[in-house]
Amino acid sequence: MKHISEIKHAFEQFLLAKTEHLPHASEIAYLLKNVHQENPEDFRGMLGRIPQDVRGEVLLELPEKLKEEAIECYSSEELAEAVEGLDSDDAAELIEDIVDFDEDKSEAVYEKLDEEDREDIDKIRSYEDDQAGAWMQTELFEATLDETVRDAIARLKRLKEEGELENVHQLYIVNDEHRLVATLALEDMILMDFEQTFRAQMGPKEFRSVEATDDIDEVATIFEQYDFAVLPVVDHDSRLVGRITSDDIFDVIEERATEQIYNLAGVNDEVEQEEDIKGVFKNRASWLFVNLLTAILASVVIGLFDATIAAYVPLAILMPIVASMGGNAGTQTLTVMVRQMALGDIEFGNAKSALYKEIAVALLNGLLFALIMGLIAWAWFQLPLLGVVIGMAMIINLFIAGFFGASIPLLLKRLNIDPAVGSTVLLTTATDVFGFFSFLGLAKIILL
Amino acid sequence: MKHISEIKHAFEQFLLAKTEHLPHASEIAYLLKNVHQENPEDFRGMLGRIPQDVRGEVLLELPEKLKEEAIECYSSEELAEAVEGLDSDDAAELIEDIVDFDEDKSEAVYEKLDEEDREDIDKIRSYEDDQAGAWMQTELFEATLDETVRDAIARLKRLKEEGELENVHQLYIVNDEHRLVATLALEDMILMDFEQTFRAQMGPKEFRSVEATDDIDEVATIFEQYDFAVLPVVDHDSRLVGRITSDDIFDVIEERATEQIYNLAGVNDEVEQEEDIKGVFKNRASWLFVNLLTAILASVVIGLFDATIAAYVPLAILMPIVASMGGNAGTQTLTVMVRQMALGDIEFGNAKSALYKEIAVALLNGLLFALIMGLIAWAWFQLPLLGVVIGMAMIINLFIAGFFGASIPLLLKRLNIDPAVGSTVLLTTATDVFGFFSFLGLAKIILL
Incomplete structure (x- = not known):
């Protein structure tokens, strides 16, 4: 700017x-x-x-x-x-x-x-x-097969002079019922004999159109996949009703990305855009409320081990580390899965290899941080067995993080739920509950 | 598909x-x-x-x-x-x-x-x-001012027949030094007198181009802002070298969104795309290591209150709730800020009102969840003062979450650091440290 x-x-x-x-x-x-x-x-x-x-x-x-x-x-x-x-x-x-x-x-x-x-x-x-119909513009450059190119150009001139039409790109050929029968790029029209009709100069050629009731996200995917700059829009009866241009698709892609980013963080993109504090508060509070329930669940798990903690307070000091590492590692996996699924890079067909990769990475991280944190805990509280406990808990929880981080989005998708919505809270529940349970449970068995 | x-x-x-x-x-x-x-x-x-x-x-x-x-x-x-x-x-x-x-x-x-x-x-x-130069294509339809339209069209025909050129959209007019002097949409060219030169028919008109060394993200923003379908690319000397089309911009927008989503979760988009497990492990581990340091810092804070916890174990049971709620509320704020800054909706000029909004929402959430969690804690442990402590800690930590969630991205941006990178870990540090400190500190003062 x-x-x-x-x-x-x-x-x-x-x-x-x-x-x-x-x-x-x-x-x-x-x-x-x-x-x-x-x-x-x-x-x-x-x-x-x-x-x-x-x-x-x-x-x-x-x-x-x-x-x-x-x-x-x-x-x-x-x-x-x-x-x-x-x-x-x-x-x-x-x-x-x-x-x-x-x-x-x-x-x-x-x-x-x-x-x-x-x-x-x-x-x-x-x-x-x-x-798609809500995104299209109805201003079009159209012609019939039996018109001459010159007549179509005369109409283009009129439309341009009236300021009705910009960024033309394509001519749409319709039949008597106004059904779309062909599209013609301006660069191809320019090379035609202007005195002849389109019918005389056009062979049968495949063309692509979208229906006005098609999901705009899917239309955007078509634009991206086939590198289109413009596509005609037809109604359920193949009648030409409008066109969608690349600038609409820029907006769709940005909005879709915003929606994903927001949903992963538990905010609603449409509510946030309204800029109304009451609405934003209500929407965010409802997500935080769900999060409160999972946090309470995690606390209930901790509560199972109150005697263990009372017997050895360093457990309370260290336990958030295990949960936090699990949550972060899980978020890494989850984010990559959700985004790659949205971009079409991960589908059910190749989900297995993605899952293996995530678990492999999770186990490697588990081993690394088990070692690091085991040594730190040992040094901090002068108790080698505490290092063993936190190391084992770390391996378990990072495995849980990788496994659930990868499989929750896949599962939600299979259930036809948007993987970006709700994945995070399910994951956090898993890493918190397993994190506290494995660490305190192992401590109870090994230390006490 | x-x-x-x-x-x-x-x-x-x-x-x-x-x-x-x-x-x-x-x-x-x-x-x-x-x-x-x-x-x-x-x-x-x-x-x-x-x-x-x-x-x-x-x-x-x-x-x-x-x-x-x-x-x-x-x-x-x-x-x-x-x-x-x-x-x-x-x-x-x-x-x-x-x-x-x-x-x-x-x-x-x-x-x-x-x-x-x-x-x-x-x-x-x-x-x-x-x-931009890395994204351009060098195939162009160009002409000089003193050529006739017909001559240019003859060249277009040859280029099309050789399969050199697709999706033409625009003609680029260059001077003798191959400097770009005008752009002409095909739809305007088609309306010209083919026998005359371009010079005879074109008035002075503003046109837009980008430089090959321009940042492609900024080029994408120009496309989005001005609804372009194609733009010419010139070198430092205004010589025409290529053009960028809307399909390139689709890719740029998607990649930029992927980068933001990944960075917020502490993964690197380029490394993830390589699909090399070793590389992914190294990259993710380095982020988790930073996270480990902040988790240890939080544990050190808890360690300050070991006597308090030993005296009353329910504090250990409840403390992760305060930290978790702060982390989640902060992530909501942070995500909205980072995304709206990336989309240009929030700039330093209007940052203050965004900050106020976030703090207002945070305080409302703080009051709501202070009440809910205060009552739950009271009922759970049969101690009214425990409800007061967790309620006060909740208000403090949700305020911290809103304040830091909104100001960390702004601060990073001011320091010329990408707000998506590093925001999350700074925020978690703040919500963990303040969460544990306020809850345990208040408990020490009020309960013991």
Whole structure:
């Protein structure tokens, strides 16, 4: 991102008509954020100075709270103009945002849109958030087989002049029922004879499309696997309804990664984005509550050995080490498994070798840290047998960590549960319970 | 991904010349993985049956171990053919892989490439892995300002026929010194008068390019922010050297996310990908060793209170609960901070409000779990004051968790250290040490 003073200067220059280059919407949004931090009054003032044709894009780039404030500031006429300046997918998103903040205002805005825009927005909003249809844009460059290339180009020209179409990439060929029958890259169209029809120049060729009800995560995987920059979207009846472009996929990949990272830590990505403290508190507390139950379970295990601890207090001093090492080693294994499963590198087919690898690494670590910690415990409390006890417990618990760290995600996946959700708490339960039990149990047998 | 039997069938049909549609390289790679699991001998047999022009792509899609085996199987002539069938960026990657597995063979392969391919590969390999130049492809559609559009199209046709160019998207206009002076989308070129020069039809227009030495992560951020599908790459002297496309960015985003997820859990993404047990063990052990030191530090803190524990053993039973809740709450905060900082949602400018939010959530959780755990401890050990002690310790430790969880990543970032690396261990140290100290310290003062 450019420096804020640079953006500010460019923006002022544009307003003074000293340059034709308006900063990019994301840069103006960045500037707005900055202005808001310094003085919320100036923020409101600046909103009115943003050129009308980029207002929509700027609004979409603002963080939730500022977006809400901006939507409040603008009149419904201004918002309708902002929506109309956007591509259909972005227009639907902005309408969605206005609905979230102010339902009445959203209706007023919606009423002011023209018929065609309303239809496009309705179509996109009819799909669930995780369906391809919710991510597509409806602006397309399309043609029929019996049109000449020249006629299609004339239409492209009109669409471009109207500002309806950007980043075209592909032409979509449809039949009379508006079913998609072929896709044609612009670079191939350019090499065609412009006076002839598409039918005369196109052989049968495989093409790929996605359905509007397809899961957007799976669509993203297709883009990644086959290196697509754009894909057409069809309805259940093969009719062309829109297209998804690589910039949508950037967002999907980032969101998916955020979801995984958050779920592993026991937070919900959607709640966190809302930036509402009450919601965040409730969501995090519910996860911490589950964690409290497992911690109590671990304490119950410790409670079984209260007489042992009373007889030899150093056990209480050392026992968190065994649990902590197990938890950390298990988290390493778990994280690698969850991520590699998400990327498709580990499937049930090759899960066995991944499991073996994790157990091998766990045992090696177990031996290493058994030795290190055994010597430390011996030296610390001047009792060789205490070293033996903690060493054995370390081997057992690091094995448990590797075994459960690798198998919990696989098991959850088999049960059709997202491995990123819940894996961590199950693992911690295992390493805590086994860690305390093995260490205190061995101590009771060997030391007392 | 299609079902394996479908891919197998399609592949067989192609080999029998019953269809012209060869499955995609990633599908063939998937089939190969499957065959290898069932019978490694069949895997070697199948390698020879892969049509020559997709061998390179298939090789690149294989997991490391199988890739190594396949590179071993193919002769250096076969590998050279595979490399020549690839786009320059992929060719450079495959050469890199061959170097990793067998340096002598890589030289033999390299010698067999033609001059031009060698130059392209050398150029790409001259950049570091994290530089844009290492990710670019050198195949381009370029023209000069004084060429006519028709001449440029004639060259495009030749390049396409030679299979040199795919997914063109943009034309790059260079001057006599091969400096990039403009970019032109194909959709705009198509609307031009083909008989005139570019100079006659193009006004001055801003365009964006990246430098070959730019950090690829920053390039990815530019793609995401401005919704690009392709960007030209220039050298330090503004000379056009290549281009980066959206599929490269998909990979960068996924890799960056993997790196963050792994770093938070104390594993190294590059080492994990090697699939070498010794390397993985060494890397993970070094992280566990750091963790061991912090665990020992926590034990030293417990050791300060050995007389307190000896006097009242339930303290040993309950103390891991305080530490565990702090660790988990802190991880929630830490994860959200690290991810939002990586996505650019949190910067120093708005860090204060993020910090306040985290502390507010931490205090709310502290009050809630102080109450719950206070009541449980009271009921469990029939001692009201024990409930007061654990409740107070819970509030203190959850506050510590929120405060350090939010400020450690900010502090590391300010010190120019990647917040994902090392945050976790610093946080655990804080929550363990403060957790044990506050609980046992309060117990000593209040209970004994």
